[in-house]
Amino acid sequence: MTDPNKNINAEVIAVFPNKVKLSVDDLSKFISADEQLEKLKVGSYLEIADDDNHKLIAIIESYAIVVDEKKASGRSYVIDANPLGIIEGNNFTRGGDALTIPPTKVLPAKQSDIKAIFCSGLKDKERFCFSKLAQNIKIDTPVNGNRFFNKHFAIVGSTGSGKSHTVAKILQNAINAKNSGYDGLNNSHIVLFDIHGEYKSAFPNANHVDSTNINIPYWLFDSDELGDLFIESNEDNSHNQVSQFRFAVTGNKKKFNPNLPQDKIYFDSPLKFDIDEVIRYIKNINNELINKKNNRCPTTKANEIIANRIPKYFESDLEFEKTSADFVNGPYSGDFERFILRLETIRNNPRLKFLFDNRNEIELESILKQFLGYTDERKANVTVFDLSGIPFEVLSITVSLISRILFEYGYYYKRLLTGNAACETPLLLVYEEAHKYVPKSDLVKYRASKTAIERIAKEGRKYGITLGIVSQRPAEISETIFSQCNNFIAMRLTNPDDQNYVKRLLPDSLGNLTDTLPALKTGEALLIGDSIVMPSIVKVDECKEYCPSSNDINYVEIWKEKWKDVVFNKIVEEWKK
Ligand SMILES: Nc1ncnc2c1ncn2[C@@H]1O[C@H](COP(=O)(O)OP(=O)(O)O)[C@@H](O)[C@H]1O
Ligand SMILES: [Mg+2]
Secondary structure, rough: OOOOOOOOOOEEEEEOEEEEEEEEOHHOOOOOOOOOOOOOOOOOOOEOOOOOOOEEEEEEEEEEEEEHHHHHHHOOEEEEEEEEEEEEOOOOEOOOOOOOOOOEEEEOOOOHHHHHHHHHHHHHHHEEOEEEEEOOOEOOOOOOOOHHHEEEEEEEEOOOOOHHHHHHHHHHHHOOOOOOOOHHHHHHEEEEEOOOOOOOOOOOOEEEOOOOOOOOOHHHHHHHHHHHOOOOOOOOOHHHHHHHHHHHHHHHHHHHHHOOOHHOOOOOOOOOOOOOOOHHHHHHHHHHHEEEEHOOEEEEEOOEOOHHHHHHHHHHHOOOOOOOOOOHHHOOOOOHHHHHHHHHHHHHHHHHHHHHHHHHHHHHHHHHHHHHHEEEOOOOEEEEHHHHHHOOOHHHHHHHHHHHHHHHHHHHHHOOOOOOOOOOEEEEEEEEOHHHHOOOOOOOHHHHHHHHHHHHHHHHHHHHHHEEEEEEOOOHHHHHHHHHHEEEEEOOOHHHHHHHHHHHHHHHHHHHHHHHHHHOOEEEEEEOOOOOOOOOOEEEEOOOOOOOOOOOOOOOHHHHHHOOOOOHHHHHHHOOO
């Protein structure tokens, strides 16, 4: 028992399940047993011991001065702290219920104890570290790398809080970590969707894919994606458009793949077809006349009787004319005028060249190799899809197609492996500005990418595919995605909706720790999840050599420079490309 007459500088005055209150007389004497002293701050750690030598670690949540006439100084300090867990030797267990009441001794935690906590239960080979403790940057805050990458993770924070920098740091550490005994690349596989084109500088050796070199053929689009691209769902006859379009695409896939079992070829089969032939089919069916005398078969101006529309309608624009009263309109006559116009406009849009031109020369295998950094010219751990040049109207289906293809790759790869063999090339997909592809919104324009990414969120882990979701607007992201994330890196968040949303996702036991979100400095984050021993406010290590290119412009400096002339015609040329 403590001696009631002893002059106690600091004591625990209340214990609640998720809070410990202490009173401190003289803060200058409230110092850790460590030789390395740190100034106390909100977020600093305390050690609270009981007589049975259990040591509870708690994190300071708030601090207040109370007027206290009995003290010489006329005041004392009240500190609220959040219990995190118990430390015994080098072992740390979460939860504070092992402490017997009343606790008898409280001090700021020793640095060696804090270090021990972060390493507790962590084997060397599992250790993955990209940050330090914000309160004390001498202390590493490693995560269990297997747990971190095994489940989806999210990085959220307002613009400029340091998300891209964090992504770069995590990925750089992942591609640089190696077992000894070999040279060259390690076996990490990362695909990064870079909507602002900012990662080239962070990964100079990556496989860079952009709208000028991307192997993304229209024939790989699935029904949702093709529908998104070509069908206007609010038109009266959109169901006829869909059914005729599907019929033509399936028929054309059969035509181009005569050696495959024809009854196994479906609309969604990843097989080539020719979009120009499909458009021709739609045109012909829109123009066709049928002859009552010829068994109601379509009959051309030259009196050619067309017993089978496929493949005839793929081959040329046929001429139909009412040369006698026996000719009547076909079932879709004139129905598809607007549809044809739309098909042709999209097909001939110069900005969509990367989807349509010479796309039938590309093989599925070379597409996979490009998407995964296995091209003949270069192997790369990171593939950066620079989406900044992809027109907005096809962004969703482009992301959808890439994501879907990568999912299928994981799926079929797994099927090839015998028994319970583990995935040989675990894959991480990182989506920057994820609210742009997987928003809460049900709008048709997001449907394709949302479906594809939500599927990976739900099933990807089985096939060795993990998601990294990065967003400045967490409140706008699909809940399906967030609810599947196990580790969070929550950086400074200024928008109250986003703060509340993130708070809701985090465990209640964190208490006021989540209130620090708006006050975090650039590069600081609340690191939470099953990969870290306890929730912590960390400072993400700085990317020293290779940083993502920043969007910050030094306005005042540039504005002070001499007037610059602008070559307007070059800009206009670029615009028209
Ligand atoms: N961990 C960090 N350490 C040091 N500086 C950082 C860190 N994170 C971000 N910064 C700086 O803050 C700026 C904004 O970071 P960025 O990652 O682009 O933010 P966001 O992606 O959230 O908009 C960058 O210019 C970078 O230099
Ligand atoms: Mg960014």
